[in-house]
Amino acid sequence: MELFANDVGAGPPVVLLHGQPGNGGDWGPVIGRLRDRFRLIAPDRPGYGRTGGRAVGFTDNAALVVALLDRLGIDSALVVGHS
Secondary structure, X not given: OOOOEXXXXXXXXXXXXXXXXXXXXXXXXXXXXHOOOOEEEEEOOOOOOOOOOOOOOHHHHHHXXXXXXXXXXXXXXXXXXXX
16 A cells, blocks of 8 residues: 655655644644745645545554655655654
């Protein structure tokens, strides 16, 4: 499974993880304020938004975010979440 993600802005990468339920679009106001200073990656976690499938636990979510960062060529990022 590949995570769908909004990837906008330029600068140090920041991954924005939404809560349950939700989707990456929940971060819209934050993205609007920070996109000039950071590269913001807001994925739809499994079971939500455009990623689809079923919701998964912490371990699988973490592995999918690492795979997303690898796919985007990002070696490290700040991770922010809410729930």
